[in-house]
Amino acid sequence: MNADPLIRVFSASYLRIHHEPKLRSIELEWHAHLQPNEVRTGFQVGMQIAEQRQVQAWIANMTHMGPISSEDQEWIVANWLPRLRLLGLKFLAIVVSDDARNRLSIHNIMSASEQKGYTPAETVYFSSAQDARDWVYQSCCQPTSLPVVTRRF
Structure with a gap:
């Protein structure tokens, strides 16, 4: 992968957020079992960063994330997902939790x-963060295999 290194733009005991400028992507790396306010705060901070940096790809790295309460699930569906759709993401990579x-x-x-029709156009699930990053890189930066057109005068 030829992407630039990830830049940490937020850090807390429950979440680290990294930005990759070349790919216009962010990665939310969740940790441990979360308190209800931490889930909402993390998603809101992630959305602010995504809006500011005009990201096109979001990696949700939930490898070490615990369960999400039913109240927080309802909040995510009612409040966060509509904003995510308005963000205009092209790619959503979800790294599946161990839990x-x-x-x-x-x-x-x-x-x-x-x-509700909130899911970004491309949503793919992964078992590793590196696989998710590679997919984002390939989706965002690799030229498509369009046919070569030769002009003759």
Whole structure:
């Protein structure tokens, strides 16, 4: 991968947010079991950074994230997902958690997102953060295989 190094733009005990300028992407790297205010704060800070930096790709790295409460799931669907759609993301990469309850939470959120039409055009699930980064890089930066057109005068 030829992307620039990730730049940490936010850090807390429960979340680190990294920005990759070349790809116009952010990665939210969640940690541990979260308190309700931490989930909402993390998503709001992520959205502010995404808006400021006009990102086109969002990587949700939930490898070490615990379950998301039903109240926070409802908040995400009602408040955060509509804003995410307005952001105009092209790519959403979700790195699946080790926690089965988190995977169920994400399934519920993404099912509601699809029903409401909030899901970005390209949403892909990964088992590793590096695979997600590679996919974003390939999607954003690799030339497509368009046919070569030769002009003759």
